[in-house]
Amino acid sequence: MKVAITPGFSELFIVVNPTGKITREGLLTINMPWLYAPWPDARETGVIETEVEGDTPRALLGALAQAYKHAGVDFEPINPRTNDMDEDYDVWINDKNYVAIPDGINTRLKDGDRVKVKILWRWDG
Amino acid sequence: MLDKDELVRYNRQLRIPNFGETAQEKLKAARVVIAGVGGLGCASATYLTAAGVGHIAIVDFDVVELSNLNRQVLYWEEDIGEEKVLVARKKLSKLNPTVEIMPVRAEIREENASSIISGADVVVDGLDKLEARLALNRACVEQKIPYVYGGVSRLRGMVTTIIPGVTPCLACFNPEGPRGLGVLGVTPALIANLQALETIKLITGQKPSLAGKLLLFNGDDLKFRIYDIGKNEGCQVCS
Numbered sequence: 258m259k260v261a262i263t264p265g266f267s268e269l270f271i272v273v274n275p276t277g278k279i280t281r282e283g284l285l286t287i288n289m290p291w292l293y294a295p296w297p298d299a300r301e302t303g304v305i306e307t308e309v310e311g312d313t314p315r316a317l318l319g320a321l322a323q324a325y326k327h328a329g330v331d332f333e334p335i336n337p338r339t340n341d342m343d344e345d346y347d348v349w350i351n352d353k354n355y356v357a358i359p360d361g362i363n364t365r366l367k368d369g370d371r372v373k374v375k376i377l378w379r380w381d382g
Numbered sequence: 383m384l385d386k387d388e389l390v391r392y393n394r395q396l397r398i399p400n401f402g403e404t405a406q407e408k409l410k411a412a413r414v415v416i417a418g419v420g421g422l423g424c425a426s427a428t429y430l431t432a433a434g435v436g437h438i439a440i441v442d443f444d445v446v447e448l449s450n451l452n453r454q455v456l457y458w459e460e461d462i463g464e465e466k467v468l469v470a471r472k473k474l475s476k477l478n479p480t481v482e483i484m485p486v487r488a489e490i491r492e493e494n495a496s497s498i499i500s501g502a503d504v505v506v507d508g509l510d511k512l513e514a515r516l517a518l519n520r521a522c523v524e525q526k527i528p529y530v531y532g533g534v535s536r537l538r539g540m541v542t543t544i545i546p547g548v549t550p551c552l553a554c555f556n557p558e559g560p561r562g563l564g565v566l567g568v569t570p571a572l573i574a575n576l577q578a579l580e581t582i583k584l585i586t587g588q589k590p591s592l593a594g595k596l597l598l599f600n601g602d603d604l605k606f607r608i609y610d611i612g613k614n615e616g617c618q619v620c621s
Contacts, residue, residue, distance in 0.1 A: 266554065266556045266614060267555045267556075267557065287612065288554055288555060288612050288613070288614050289596075289610070289611055291609055291610055331605070331607050336603070338602070338603060344536065344538055344600075345538060345598055345600065375558065376598075377558065378512075378533060378540060378555070378557040378558065379533030379534050379535050379538060379539055379540045379559055380510060380511060380515070380533050380535070380559055380560075381421075381510050381533065381534050381561060381562070381563065381565050381570075382418050382420045382421055382422045382423065382507075382509050382510035382532075382533065382534065382570065
């Protein structure tokens with residue numbers, strides 16, 4: 258599937274098989290420049306356009322982790338030890354948290370679906 | 383000028399190249415605020431006191447409970463029911479009587495954060511709520527005081543050193559994350575000691591290692607990740 262990825266403040270906004278042009282409108286700046294590491298040319302437009310195999314968030318996140326790994330960035334939303342979402346990240350599919358969706362990260366994505374991957378901050382002390 | 387006892391007390395750190403008496407004197411003159419004396423604050427306060435930071439304000443509104451004792455190592459069973467800041471002052475003063483420990487019984491909020499941190503050289507985060515951290519962050523940005531953020535849950539933790547005007551602040555990230563997930567005592571101890579190290583570097587004039595960087599610690603897999611972070615030019619607090 259084709260995906261358009263827009264890095265936000267501590268998250269990636271992803272549109273699956275977008276029908277229209279994806280822009281950074283409303284997202285003026287980027288706090289984590291390393292999010293572009295596998296696709297340095299995308300810095301100019303601010304939107305990463307790439308293709309991944311599979312049609313689930315799990316496949317998408319796995320492909321992204323591989324792309325980051327090749328660029329020397331340790332970004333693994335799916336923990337290889339547990340084969341489940343890592344505690345440092347969370348995922349929303351069309352604004353619904355993946356835990357509230359029957360198939361979770363194994364949900365089959367449709368054209369135009371929106372996936373958000375967010376790095377979670379820690380608040381306990 | 384360090385006296386004879388201080389030369390002995392700090393002997394092991396005075397031997398470190400590029401540290402020496404000059405750095406120790408900077409520590410002695412420094413004023414640090416530790417916001418929250420829980421799992422993070424107990425550890426950072428202990429090591430900053432031991433290192434000889436001259437003036438430490440410890441801020442907390444809570445009393446010691448049994449459920450604190452797995453990670454808040456300044457408190458023992460005999461302290462249950464006592465005010466944390468008073469117990470912490472007593473223990474820290476016994477560890478290093480040359481350090482001035484100032485207990486402040488307060489809950490950090492928007493309305494009091496500025497006055498609590500006034501005059502500090504560095505503010506060390508030991509809080510457990512996002513709202514209080516954002517209040518502290520704003521006050522630090524306004525007063526241009528470095529703020530060393532630390533946060534934990536379970537076996538995970540994060541640290542970044544915020545230098546107003548130079549690095550992104552906490553509000554730059556529109557941060558989100560869970561609370562109340564539980565925590566293993568070693569996690570805040572580890573994160574707090576990284577915060578203490580950053581604090582010592584800031585005070586002694588060394589470049590802090592986590593300014594403009596976000597460290598993520600994963601104790602499940604024993605991984606440390608460090609990511610570069612930049613300012614949000616639209617941040618309502620620091621831009």
